[in-house]
Amino acid sequence: PTRRSSDLNDQTLRQCIHTTKFNNKRALAILYLLESRLRENNRHALVLKSFSEYTLEHLMPQKWLANWPLTPEYTLEQRDEMIKTLGNMCMIPGRLNTAMSNSNWSTKLNGRNDEEDGLKIYAKGLLTMDNALISPTWNEKTITERGKELADLMLSVWKA
Secondary structure, three states, X not given: OXXXXXXXXXXXXXXXXXXXXXXXXXXXXXXXXXXXXHHHOOOOOOOOOOHHHEEEEEOOOOOOOOOOOOOOOOOHHHHXXXXXXXXXXXXXXXXOOHHHHOOOHHHHHHOEOOOEOOHHHHOOOOHHHOOHHHOOOOOHHHHHHHHHHHHHHHHHHOXX
């Protein structure tokens, strides 16, 4: 059977989500545009702030070594590559402080003893973060799963 052009485009998008290393501004723009499109047909979604009010956050931080044990099936190099993919990035209004940003997943997600809010507060209501905010762990497997989820969302709102 012959492949349709749209099948190849879909496959290419899925591959790029997992292999392309996005700079912060480009990743933020993609996530913002996706979030905007997802809200077009959702009358009950909260209204997005302007693009300039969001920052990009790496769910597993770029400085992961101190607080994020390496899973045995991945090398340091593989993890460093995955950290720069879209599946590991999110947009949030405002900015986590550096200590919080580099903390372990539980602290980053939930915050610190009522002193600082975590991602559950910062990213609440963002449709692109729904599943990430309920994940008990964050690692290479969840980065890959979120990448697939983002690709599915992109393909649902931007037809090839």
